[in-house]
Amino acid sequence: MTRAVVLPRPRPEIEALPRYSTASGVATVRWRASSNESAIAPSPAVAEAIARTGTHGHLYPTPFSDDLVAALAERLSVPAAEVLTGAGSLALLQQVLTAFTGPGTEVVHAWRSYEAYPILIGIAGATAVPVPLDAQHRHDIDAMIAAVTSRTRVVLVCSPNNPTGTELSTAELRHLLDSIPAHVLVVLDEAYREFAAGDVDGVELLRAYPNLVVLRTFSKAFGLxxxxxxxxxxxxxxxxxxxxxxxxxxxxxxxxxxACAALTETAHTDRIVESVRAGRRHLRAELTARGIETPSSGGNFVWIPVGQRAAALEAACVAHGVSVRAFPGEGVRVTVGERAAEDAVLAALNGLTSDLTARRPD
Structure with a gap:
């Protein structure tokens, strides 16, 4: 007789977590426009730094990345004691939630926003309090302020917002920070700040609001x-x-x-940023010409709010050799910066029925 397999069970809140999803067709398509990666590879100087350091792979790094912390502190004109590094800004967000939240506490965040937020909040044992975006696909700041309770420990803000690309102004962020109790941390996720069109600088805001944590990354504009x-x-x-x-x-x-090498390669970073801005202009203009309205984006992507038709658009894109990121019932996010991939998305749209390209999304 076959013995039944009984496996250990995780905590109930872990079992209930949503799973981080992936785009369709990533393994088979010619172009990836689904993960907000840079279409431009690291510079030769960065590649050389990677190769050189790899020869010392038998040695531990410093416990807290002393060289990179020093370089960032100098670049940002802040004390080194105010800078932390981690394996992407997501790892740092997990540290924030681990240190400042837990069972019985709440984390307020906009929704739709970055897909990992409710997962990390759940891992920390806290309760996610999602606040719907407004009709313009932007954070509803007043609604987020109203959602803060005595149990709130963190308010998460993503600007530019992933996946909609919408940005908050400095005035809006100041309004939020002025309205949040001082014992509540406000986490400003600036993963896409180098592509943004607005005036927000989280480091400047930190000078006036000590309960702010600013997250940034080398994954996007630095191409790492x-x-x-x-x-x-x-x-x-x-x-x-x-x-x-x-x-x-x-x-x-x-x-x-x-990362240290990439900080010095400003021309290379500028090249990545300009390719993204050109791609955004191109794709949004072509979408407008096809009757599809999109919000202005401050990220390295464009949000196409096609509602219930998101899955159909994703499938059409994969058929044309490009992966995109569909959020069922809401829309599709398209990473920009590679003209051939953008044009493949447009070709997919051209082949769809006219009701998909109706001006008013579901």
């Missing part, structure tokens, strides 16, 4: 998504608590060396 390097800037006391919640050696020596 595969190496997983990000950083946070916050008040030195908060940073100390976050270091206590962080595993040592959280950033590999190869990722640290690449």
């Amino acid at each position: 998504a595969g190496l997983r390097a990000g950083y946070a800037i916050t008040h030195s006391e908060t940073a100390g608590h976050l270091r206590a919640a962080a595993p040592p050696f959280g950033l590999s020596s190869v990722a640290e060396a690449a």
Whole structure:
């Protein structure tokens, strides 16, 4: 008789977590416009730093990435005690939630926003409080303020917002920060800030609001998504608590060396940013010509709000050799920066029925 297999069970809140989804056709398409990666590879100087550091792969990095922290502190004109690094900004967000939330606490965030937010909140044992975006696909700041309760420990803000690309102004963020109790952390996720058109600088805001944590990354404008390097800037006391919640050696020596080199390669970063801005202009103009309205984007992507027709658009794109990121019932996010991929998306649209390209989305 076959013996029944009984496996250990995780905590109930882990079992109930939503799973991070992936785009269709990634393994088979010619172009990937689904993951917000850079279409431009790292510069030769970064590649050389990776190769050089790899020869010392038998040695541990410093526990808290001393060289990169020093370089970032100098670049941002902040004390090194206010800077933390990690394996992407997502790892740093997990440290924030681990250190400052837990069972019985709440985290307020906009929705739709970054898909990983409710997952990380659940892992920390806290309760996610999603606040719907407004009719313009933007954070509803007043509704987020109203959602704060005595149980709120963190308010998450993503600007530019992933996946809609919409941005908040400095005035809107100041209104939020002025309205949030000082004991509540406000986390400003600026993963796409280099592509933004607005005036927001989280580091400047931090000077006036010590309960702010600013998250940034090397994955997007610096083109290092595969190496997983990000950083946070916050008040030195908060940073100390976050270091206590962080595993040592959280950033590999190869990722640290690449990030340090990328900071000096400003022309290369500018090239990546300009390719994205040109791609956004091209794709949005062509979508408008086809009767599809899209929100202005500050990210390296364009949001196509086609509602219930998102899955059909994703399938058509895969058939034309390009993966995109569909959010069923809401829309499709298209990474820009590679003209051939953008044109493949447009060709997919051209082949769909006219009701998909109706001006008013579901």
